[in-house]
């Protein structure tokens with residue numbers, strides 16, 4: 001293979017370009033914006049930065065957050081210490097850092113929109129706003145708003161969430177998460193450098209209704225909209241069947257990150273999976289074994305995320321013992337240090353969903369065990 005085009009320069013594309021260029025391939029990365037403030041919390045879990053230390057060991061400004069408050073309207077807030085902190089970046093700065101690494105590895109970066117790609121000989125002709133180029137292989141990293149029909153995952157209804165929010169000129173040291181009875185989604189307030197990111201993601205409601213929920217919450221918290229900037233985007237949130245049918249690769253192309261739908265349907269975490277899928281995909285490209293991609297994704301993390309898409313329905317939508325699941329969770333947090341430890345590991349990404357049932361069985365006793373089993377299995 002001589003020349004690879006990486007379509008999209010978010011975390012997935014930038015890391016794929018870095019890895020392929022480091023291995024000596026001729027790599028061109030095409031992004032219509034290059035580094036930009038993509039609507040995103042910008043939160044990276046311990047799982048992400050412990051596995052990819054360059055995500056924390058760098059000069060890029062970041063917040064290190066050690067406390068979160070989980071709340072519902074009826075229970076109020078309960079504090080959870082993040083024993084393995086979450087780090088939060090501005091996406092402009094995170095993307096810039098990753099793109100610089102790709103460039104330093106030898107990838108050529110071009111700021112242009114990819115309009116379409118078509119077969120040419122054994123490879124592709126890539127048409128951009130700046131012209132055309134022939135390449136042997138395409139890495140599809142165009143994110144959740146991928147407009148290229150031939151490649152990447154096509155969303156069925158119910159496979160995405162709306163996510164919207166405000167960058168608010170205010171300051172706090174902790175994260176807030178608010179849940180609602182019967183609503184598949186949540187509100188977050190993330191501290192970032194110089195401002196807060198207050199947002200909501202959810203399924204089954206219009207953007208207008210989500211925005212109204214968020215604004216009501218912000219008003220109650222005293223977060224003013226004065227000087228705030230609105231943002232909105234799409235978040236992949238695959239339903240259970242889609243984990244088997246999402247288009248992740250084909251002849252001379254492979255999709256990474258959001259373009260393949262690789263986001264945790266419960267938490268909305270996508271940054272780790274963007275980098276991880278780029279790592280797996282590029283390893284297979286370099287070994288000439290891309291047919292194994294789906295199987296590798298499954299054993300690495302998509303079996304876990306498939307289970308998460310089933311758990312999400314139960315966690316967010318069902319009621320239990322005359323209350324919603326989030327209400328019961330918050331009551332548990334107040335009473336069981338062992339349950340808090342499990343939640344801490346879920347937040348850090350060191351507890352996966354597949355082993356959760358066994359952990360609950362090991363760690364909790366009596367009624368706690370029974371109830372937690374019902375909630376999480």
Ligand SMILES: Cc1cc2nc3c(=O)[nH]c(=O)nc-3n(C[C@H](O)[C@H](O)[C@H](O)COP(=O)(O)OP(=O)(O)OC[C@H]3O[C@@H](n4cnc5c(N)ncnc54)[C@H](O)[C@@H]3O)c2cc1C
Nearest residue numbers: 008010011012032040041042043114143163257258270271
């Ligand atoms: C509101 C919100 C909050 C989130 N919060 C978090 C969080 O706190 N933590 C977390 O882990 N995840 C979070 N996510 C998910 C995370 O943002 C994504 O999973 C992550 O950005 C995926 O990276 P990516 O490289 O696959 O795609 P993206 O980051 O979306 O990058 C895609 C790139 O492709 C470019 N592009 C697209 N089409 C074209 C084209 N035709 N031509 C040229 N360029 C193109 C775009 O300009 C963009 O730069 C959040 C998402 C949303 C919407």
